[in-house]
Amino acid sequence: DGGITQSPKYLFRKEGQNVTLSCEQNLNHDAMYWYRQDPGQGLRLIYYSQIVNDFQKGDIAEGYSVSREKKESFPLTVTSAQKNPTAFYLCASSILGVNTEAFFGQGTRLTVV
């Protein structure tokens, strides 16, 4: 089945630790995205990538880092610099261009204690 796989589904970390969220897609999409979702705020863009070895900051990139070494993979690291990391994180992908549908993974719920 084609789609986007995020792992793990739930993640608990201690404050001050870095943590990496996995996102893999087999849709052959060039564009990949990371969003953060908080209650009542919709989705906010963290980082996006249009091509391998290139990525751009979104609206709330501070405290996060990404890499795009392979077309299929776009991992997100939540660093200790992120002041409020507890949230639901969603990865998405799409073909390049206008009016294109974004396909979403099932999300990772990160809780920092």
Place this chain on the structure above:
Amino acid sequence: AQSVTQLDSHVSVSEGTPVLLRCNYSSSYSPSLFWYVQHPNKGLQLLLKYTSAATLVKGINGFEAEFKKSETSFHLTKPSAHMSDAAEYFCVVSLMNTGFQKLVFGTGTRLLVSP
């Protein structure tokens, strides 16, 4: 700047009654608009999209939306609600920024369906 406003944070309906989820947009040109649905602790799924073709757009699961430029609205409707429609719905506008499509999400409307 382009944005969308979802006018209701929660909407409650009874099963079998019509659904109306309201969305207004602001844009300096004709926008591309989407509705996505999210079931609890799940990813988002596209319901429908408007891309300047027909103003009445039909989507999956019996949903449809009408683009009204004069009212800057893109409300989502369904004639008869089903229990499985209970979810959160997001109105989304697409921006083009240096060749990259950026999706701007509304804050969401939670649809509650009672028996």
